[in-house]
Amino acid sequence: MSEQQKNSYPKPKLVPVPSTNIIPERDVDKRPILECRHLGIDFGGLTAVDDFNMAIGRTEIAGLIGPNGAGKTTVFNLLTKVYQPTRGTVMIDGRDTAGKTTIQVSHMGVARTFQNIRLFGNLTVEDNVKVGLHEYTKYSALSGILRLPSYWKKEREAHEKALELLSIFDMQDMANYQAGSLPYGAQRRLEIVRALATQPSLLLLDEPAAGMNPSETAELMNNIRKIRDTFQIAIMLIEHDMNLVMGVCEGICVLNFGRIIAKGTPDDIQANPAVIEAYLGKQKEA
Amino acid sequence: MKRIRLSKTNRINFATYGGVILAYAVLQFLNGGGMLSSTIRGQLVPICAYVTMALSLNLTVGVLGELSLGHAGFMSVGAFAGAVAAAALPITSDPLRLAASMVIAALAAAITGTLVGIPVLRLNGDYLAIVTLAFGQIIKSIVENLYIGIDDRGLHASFLENRIIFRDGGRMILNGAMGVNGIAKISSFTAGFVLVMLVLVVIFNLVDSRAGRAIMALRDNRIAAESVGIPVTKYKLMAFVISAAMAGAAGALFALGQNTITANKFDFNTSILILVFVVLGGQGNMWGSILAATFLTVLPETKAMRGLADYRMLVYAVVLILVMLATNNPTIQDFINTKFRKKKKKGGAVK
Amino acid sequence: MLIFLNHLINGISLGSVYAIIALGYTMVYGIAKMLNFAHGDVIMVGAYICFFSVSSFQLPPAVGVLLAVIACTALGIVIERLAYKPLRQATSLAVLITAIGVSYFLQNGAQLLWTSNIKMFPSFFSSEPIALFGGELKITIAAIVTVLACVVIMLGLTWFTGQTKMGKAMRACSEDKGAAQLMGINVNATISMTFAIGSALAAIAGVLFCSVYPTLTPTTGSMPGIKAFTAAVFGGIGSIPGALLGGVLLGIIEIFAGAYISTQMSNAIVFAVLIVVLLVRPTGLLGKQIREKV
Numbered sequence: 001m002s003e004q005q006k007n008s009y010p011k012p013k014l015v016p017v018p019s020t021n022i023i024p025e026r027d028v029d030k031r032p033i034l035e036c037r038h039l040g041i042d043f044g045g046l047t048a049v050d051d052f053n054m055a056i057g058r059t060e061i062a063g064l065i066g067p068n069g070a071g072k073t074t075v076f077n078l079l080t081k082v083y084q085p086t087r088g089t090v091m092i093d094g095r096d097t098a099g100k101t102t103i104q105v106s107h108m109g110v111a112r113t114f115q116n117i118r119l120f121g122n123l124t125v126e127d128n129v130k131v132g133l134h135e136y137t138k139y140s141a142l143s144g145i146l147r148l149p150s151y152w153k154k155e156r157e158a159h160e161k162a163l164e165l166l167s168i169f170d171m172q173d174m175a176n177y178q179a180g181s182l183p184y185g186a187q188r189r190l191e192i193v194r195a196l197a198t199q200p201s202l203l204l205l206d207e208p209a210a211g212m213n214p215s216e217t218a219e220l221m222n223n224i225r226k227i228r229d230t231f232q233i234a235i236m237l238i239e240h241d242m243n244l245v246m247g248v249c250e251g252i253c254v255l256n257f258g259r260i261i262a263k264g265t266p267d268d269i270q271a272n273p274a275v276i277e278a279y280l281g282k283q284k285e286a
Numbered sequence: 287m288k289r290i291r292l293s294k295t296n297r298i299n300f301a302t303y304g305g306v307i308l309a310y311a312v313l314q315f316l317n318g319g320g321m322l323s324s325t326i327r328g329q330l331v332p333i334c335a336y337v338t339m340a341l342s343l344n345l346t347v348g349v350l351g352e353l354s355l356g357h358a359g360f361m362s363v364g365a366f367a368g369a370v371a372a373a374a375l376p377i378t379s380d381p382l383r384l385a386a387s388m389v390i391a392a393l394a395a396a397i398t399g400t401l402v403g404i405p406v407l408r409l410n411g412d413y414l415a416i417v418t419l420a421f422g423q424i425i426k427s428i429v430e431n432l433y434i435g436i437d438d439r440g441l442h443a444s445f446l447e448n449r450i451i452f453r454d455g456g457r458m459i460l461n462g463a464m465g466v467n468g469i470a471k472i473s474s475f476t477a478g479f480v481l482v483m484l485v486l487v488v489i490f491n492l493v494d495s496r497a498g499r500a501i502m503a504l505r506d507n508r509i510a511a512e513s514v515g516i517p518v519t520k521y522k523l524m525a526f527v528i529s530a531a532m533a534g535a536a537g538a539l540f541a542l543g544q545n546t547i548t549a550n551k552f553d554f555n556t557s558i559l560i561l562v563f564v565v566l567g568g569q570g571n572m573w574g575s576i577l578a579a580t581f582l583t584v585l586p587e588t589k590a591m592r593g594l595a596d597y598r599m600l601v602y603a604v605v606l607i608l609v610m611l612a613t614n615n616p617t618i619q620d621f622i623n624t625k626f627r628k629k630k631k632k633g634g635a636v637k
Numbered sequence: 638m639l640i641f642l643n644h645l646i647n648g649i650s651l652g653s654v655y656a657i658i659a660l661g662y663t664m665v666y667g668i669a670k671m672l673n674f675a676h677g678d679v680i681m682v683g684a685y686i687c688f689f690s691v692s693s694f695q696l697p698p699a700v701g702v703l704l705a706v707i708a709c710t711a712l713g714i715v716i717e718r719l720a721y722k723p724l725r726q727a728t729s730l731a732v733l734i735t736a737i738g739v740s741y742f743l744q745n746g747a748q749l750l751w752t753s754n755i756k757m758f759p760s761f762f763s764s765e766p767i768a769l770f771g772g773e774l775k776i777t778i779a780a781i782v783t784v785l786a787c788v789v790i791m792l793g794l795t796w797f798t799g800q801t802k803m804g805k806a807m808r809a810c811s812e813d814k815g816a817a818q819l820m821g822i823n824v825n826a827t828i829s830m831t832f833a834i835g836s837a838l839a840a841i842a843g844v845l846f847c848s849v850y851p852t853l854t855p856t857t858g859s860m861p862g863i864k865a866f867t868a869a870v871f872g873g874i875g876s877i878p879g880a881l882l883g884g885v886l887l888g889i890i891e892i893f894a895g896a897y898i899s900t901q902m903s904n905a906i907v908f909a910v911l912i913v914v915l916l917v918r919p920t921g922l923l924g925k926q927i928r929e930k931v
Contacts, residue, residue, distance in 0.1 A: 080513060106515030118510035120503045122570075130496075131503040132514045137496055141524060144495025145488050151495065158496075176293065198514050353730050355737075405916050411729050412672045413915060416866065420908035423863075427905035446899055554859075558737060565734055600745040606738035607720055614727035 022251025022263055027057025031094050033109075033202050033234040034079070039088035040258075041078055048074045049258045052088070056202070056251070061228055062236045063249035065269075067278055071258040072238045073115055076204050080112050081105045093201060107135065111200035113191040115207050115238075121180030125171065125190055128179045129162040132197025136161070165193050168230075169223065184211050189220075196227065203227070205237040209244050217241055221248045246270065254278065299490045302573040306486065310479040317475070325587050333583050334478025335361075335540035340563035340575035341485050342532035347561070348570030349493060350525040351505030352407075353415040355557050356422025359402075360395040360533035361540070362552035366429055367394035368538025369466040369547060373459045374436050380472040387472075388481070388538045395534020396527050398425070403526040407519060410508075422557055429549040434460040465548030466541070473543035481539055482576075485532050489572060492528070501525045562606055639773045644896050645889065650780035651849065652888020653787035657842040658865030659872065659880035660794065661835030667811040667875035668831045671729065674736035675716060676839060677862015678743035681855060683709045683840030684847045685747060688756055698761040705840040713836025714829050722825070740859070747855035755854055758847035779848045786845060790838060791881050798877065807831060811875065860904075864891070867911040873924025882922060 023032060032055040039052040049071045056062045064072050077083045079090055081102045090097045092108045100108070111132075120128050130137070137158040139150040166172045169189040174182065179190060188208060195203055208224070209217045221244050228235055239245050245252065246266040254262040254269060256278040262269055269275055313330065316322050343357045368391035377383040402421045406414060433448040434441060437456025444450055448462065460466050492498045500521045504511040512518055541547045563582060567574025586598050612618050658680060665673045683705040690701035720739050724732050762778035769776065798804035809817040810827045818824050846861055847853055864887060872883025890910055895903035914921065 082509065082513075102509075102512040103515050103517055106513060112513055114510065114513075118507045118513075120506035120510065122506050123499065123502055127499050127502075131499050131511070131516065134496065134500055135515055139496060141492065141495065141497035144497055145491045147491060154496070194510075194514060347730075351730070353733060405912060409915060409919060412733060413870070413919065415733060416672070416870065417912055417915060419863065420867070420911050423908050424905045427902055431899075431901050446901065558741065561734065561737070569730075596749060599741060600749060603738050603741035603745055607735055607742065610727075610731050610735040610738065611720070611723050614731040615723040616726060618723070 022060075022062065022253070022265070023055060023057035024060050024250045027060055030058050032056055033058045033060075033093055034236070035089075035091040035094075036079075037089045037091075039075075039078060039085055039090060041074065041083055041086045047258055049078065049255075050087075052078075052255075052258075052260060054253055054260070054263070056234050056236060058201070058234055059228060059232055060234050060251060061224065061249050062234070063245045063252040064236060064238045064255060065240070065242075065245055065252060066255035066261075070255040072255055073206055074258075075255070076112060076206055076238065079105075079204060080110055106198060109199075109201035110204065111195035111198045111202070112204035113188070113195055113206055113208060115210070117184075117187045117191055119179045119187055119190060119194070121178070123179055124175065125166065125177050125179050125182070126159070126162050126175040128190055128194050129165055129197050130158050132194040133158050133161055134198075136197075136199065162197070165197055168196070168227065169193060185216055188212070189223075192223075192227075196231065201233050203233055203235045205235065205239075207238055207240065209239055209241045214243075217244055220244070224248050295494065298573070299494075302486060302490075302576070303483070305573065306479070306482055306576065310475075313475070326584065329584055329587055330475040331473045331478050331543035332540060333580050334475065334482055335536045335543070336560070336563065336583050337482050337576050337579045338478075338485050338536035338539070339533055339560045340567065340579040341482070341489060341572060342529045342536065343560050344564045344567070344570065344572060344575045345489055345492075345525055345529040345532070347564050348568075349489075349498070349505065350501055350522060350529075352522070352526075353411075353418075353561075354526075354529075355415050355419035355554070355561070356402075356425070357418075357529075357533055357560055358552040358554070358556035359418075359422035359425035360399060360530040361537035361556070362425055362429055362549060363398045364388075364391035364395045364534025364537025365541035365547055365552065366432075366460055366466065366537075366549075367391045367534065369469055369541045370434055370441070370459050371538075372470065372472060372542055373466075374441055380470075381474070381477065384472045384474075384477055384538075384542060387542060388477075388535045391538030392531040392535040395537065396531035398534075399527040399530025400523070403523045403530075407522040407526060419554065419557075422554060426549050426553055429460075430463040432460055433458070433462050463549065465546060465551075467546050469542060469545055469547065471543055471545070473539050478539055481535055485535075486572065488528065488532070497521060497524060559602075562602055565606060566609055639770060642774055644892050646774075646776055646780060648889030648892035649885055650777075650783045650888070651892060652868075652885035653783045654842055654846045654849070654884075655861065655865045655868045655888050656787050656881045656884025657790055657838050657845070658861060659869040659884045660790070660877065661838050661842075662866050662869040663872075663874055663877065663880040664794075664807075664831050664835050666869070668807060669721065669828055671721065671732045672736060672866070673721075673832075673835070674733065674862075675739035675743055676835065677858040677860075677865070678740050678747075679709050679712060679716075679836050679839040679858070680843035680846065680862060681747060681853075681858030682712060682743060683843035684758065684853055684857060685751055685756075687840075687844045688758055688847070688853055691759055691761075692756075698759075702841065702844050705844060706837045709836040709840035709843075710833045713832040713839075717829055717832040722828075744855050744859070751855065753855055755852050758851035758853045760851065761844075761848055779845075783845045783849070786841065787881070787884075790841070791877070794834075794877055803827070803830060864907060867907065870921055871911060871914050873921030875925065876921070876923045879921055879923035 034056040036052050036054045040050040041048050052075060064075060066072055074083065078085050081097065081100055092105065092110060095108060097105055097108065120131060123131070137154045139154045143150045163172050163175060166175060171186065171189060171193065174186065179187070182190065192205065192208065209220055212220060224235060225248060249266060252264065252266055252269045253260055254275050261274045261278055262272045317327060339357065339361060343354065346352055346354045368387040371387040371390040372383055375383055375386055377386060406417045406421065409417060431446050432443065433450055434443045435450040435452060435456055435458045436442070437452045439453060442450045500511070500516045501524070503516055504518050504521060508518060563579040564575055567578035612622065658676065661676050662673060665671065686708045687701040687705040690696045690704050691698055716739055720735050721732065724735060762782060766775040766777045798808055806817065806822045806827045807830070809820065809822055810824055814824050843858070865884065868883035868887040869880050871887055872879030872881070887907060891903055891907050894906040898906060
């Protein structure tokens with residue numbers, strides 16, 4: 001990507017609160033969309049994530065990186081309540097999510113994609129997006145069965161909205177394909193579209209670039225920015241592709257063995273000795 | 287000017303409606319001309335009942351993706367509720383009395399379906415299958431120990447033993463394990479046809495709507511469905527209860543075409559038989575269910591198959607196993623694809 | 638009080654049979670993650686083979702039992718190879734339907750071979766019960782043998798899975814088949830072995846069950862099969878002590894429900910207990926929670 005693009009966003013400012021220290025300047029005075037305090041979970045005796053503190057600004061693109069097995073996906077599962085945390089709190093837009101279910105968290109404005117793609121494989125591409133639009137195309141099952149006017153009206157709206165969302169990734173032409181038969185990259189993109197259909201205020205992307213070639217990754221990077229700019233939402237992504245992370249994220253959080261070892265801007269992270277050690281191992285003293 | 291595009295699904299749906307209407311017209315014509323053998327004529331109502339059963343179970347198995355091994359239990363509830371209603375309702379017109387009995391049967395089965403579904407649908411997979419099996423057995427045990435009679439004061443019921451004391455003119459309707467005797471045969475082929483058409487409309491319209499998409503989404507991937515905010519339990523229950531209600535109506539149609547029904551008629555074997563219809567016809571494939579249910583109901587009654595009656599269930603079993611192997615084993619599927627479907631394009635790699 | 642004790646002993650005896658059958662379900666489920674619906678019908682086949690060995694060929698009961706065990710072991714392996722192995726990667730729905738197909742095949746095959754006429758299973762044990770408390774408490778020899786057999790089998794299996802190489806391979810396969818394969822364990826052979834052991838136990842259970850309930854028909858196996866599965870789920874499927882606990886508890890519940898509540902409703906009560914257990918503790922009494930990887 002060009003140098004100019006990279007600098008078109010303001011540099012994040014370090015805020016002197018431990019859990020909110022990578023919020024970009026434009027979001028600093030607003031309530032963070034996500035705030036985790038001392039979040040942790042144990043599986044049996046094993047502590048998978050511990051003392052996870054992080055806040056994300058309302059329009060921030062944040063990265064969560066770390067070596068394999070560091071607990072990144074577990075953090076996503078905690079945020080979306082696939083797992084209930086053992087300790088700590090998760091606030092979405094200032095509201096506590098304690099005791100909430102995955103479904104309720106989705107209604108609070110959190111949407112996600114999955115590392116191992118989880119599409120509705122037997123449904124068409126368009127229907128996958130329409131399932132995401134479930135909360136916004138409300139009509140009763142009975143009006144669906146009896147084909148009442150509300151059915152036709154809402155279905156037309158859903159159809160138009162679905163095509164509009166698919167056009168983000170130029171996928172309108174695939175609308176009638178079976179989702180499970182799409183190529184790998186298109187499946188990943190469809191998962192993002194489906195998540196966007198729920199009109200989230202926080203989008204969690206779990207390894208969106210996995211299995212993509214460099215040109216697809218570059219395109220994805222632009223699309224991630226485009227999504228943030230169009231919908232004015234926060235995006236948090238887990239990724240191993242450092243070009244993508246360093247290129248698109250404004251704040252980065254590094255996880256190792258379930259604990260945060262570094263937080264900061266891409267430049268800070270690249271220069272951080274603890275991060276280099278986590279990825280490459282400790283340098284032997286000469 | 288808007289162009290109306292017919293999707294593949296819509297074409298299949300309309301072909302299914304058309305096929306059922308055509309079959310009805312042809313059979314009615316043949317029947318009117320006296321060209322149907324008495325065995326086939328006797329099978330017309332049961333065929334409609336079993337087709338409805340297969341369609342309704344396909345809603346649970348094919349669309350919702352959960353295996354129910356107690357579907358005959360809902361048919362049983364509907365059959366006995368329908369038989370009691372038909373005996374008790376003071377309606378003189380037979381078609382009206384039949385319709386009212388079927389509605390009552392569907393309601394009774396829907397209520398049972400709700401009572402069963404609320405606890406059961408919290409479970410998944412094999413556990414859910416076993417619990418539906420258990421409920422099927424419980425329903426059978428309850429019906430076998432239920433006594434219902436009628437006299438001029440209304441309906442009387444007792445459980446476990448017959449304690450009903452009638453005033454003069456009273457009579458038993460449901461007599462425990464002896465079942466219901468002397469049923470007025472008010473079911474007709476036309477009523478069966480109407481029921482099948484109604485069930486098809488409900489299933490097709492449900493599947494192609496917001497609720498149907500939600501149901502299929504949680505079939506394909508429950509965790510992803512939850513992550514986009516689909517209330518899983520609500521939609522599971524919805525599919526299950528609609529399926530139960532249809533089975534109840536089918537039960538009433540079936541019962542009111544027989545002289546006698548007992549709880550034994552709706553045991554585990556019947557549940558399996560209906561499952562065989564669904565599996566052979568293809569899970570989620572409605573016209574497949576209709577064909578499978580029709581042929582497997584008629585075939586054993588034809589002269590050619592009479593001699594093989596002993597082998598019938600054995601053949602069913604073998605066919606069931608072979609169909610499962612052929613549709614689920616990757617090696618066999620590749621073989622079929624390369625031999626018979628050379629032109630079929632394979633989808634992209636899926637991790 | 639003595640009547641209560643009598644019922645309790647009958648319950649434990651019946652429960653021991655359920656426990657032996659439940660072991661077959663639990664071991665197969667633990668390793669192949671499938672519900673072997675045909676397991677109950679293997680019981681019936683075992684009982685028939687023992688019946689014909691003893692009544693038609695006049696062989697001694699011990700030989701009859703041995704023949705039944707051998708035949709069922711072979712049957713179990715053949716079923717696994719032909720019907721279940723090709724479906725290792727298939728959905729659990731597909732496997733379950735196939736298993737139901739196998740169950741139907743066995744029942745109807747038995748009906749063709751041996752007709753649906755009731756066979757009276759011969760009694761191998763003295764019908765004279767041991768009388769205690771001046772004849773008020775009667776314990777049949779069959780009950781004692783059943784409970785003893787159950788205890789011996791349970792101890793044997795615990796030793797087998799805990800100490801032998803094959804047993805350890807089984808436990809490894811049930812944890813993670815891929816990892817087990819990488820460690821050089823022959824997963825297919827291990828699964829076959831599990832089916833073999835489960836089916837051998839089914840043969841023994843068949844003989845014991847028919848010694849108590851001597852009416853033998855092609856559908857004899859299905860009810861105890863379903864109930865034993867219930868017992869396996871009750872105790873926590875995949876757990877060997879769970880199968881014992883579940884089986885014995887279920888046997889006691891069934892006998893007590895029949896004796897004190899209602900004979901006609903005893904089956905319904907057993908199934909109601911299963912439903913309640915699954916709702917309160919979906920993994921059974923001693924089962925492990927399995928998390929779906931997201």
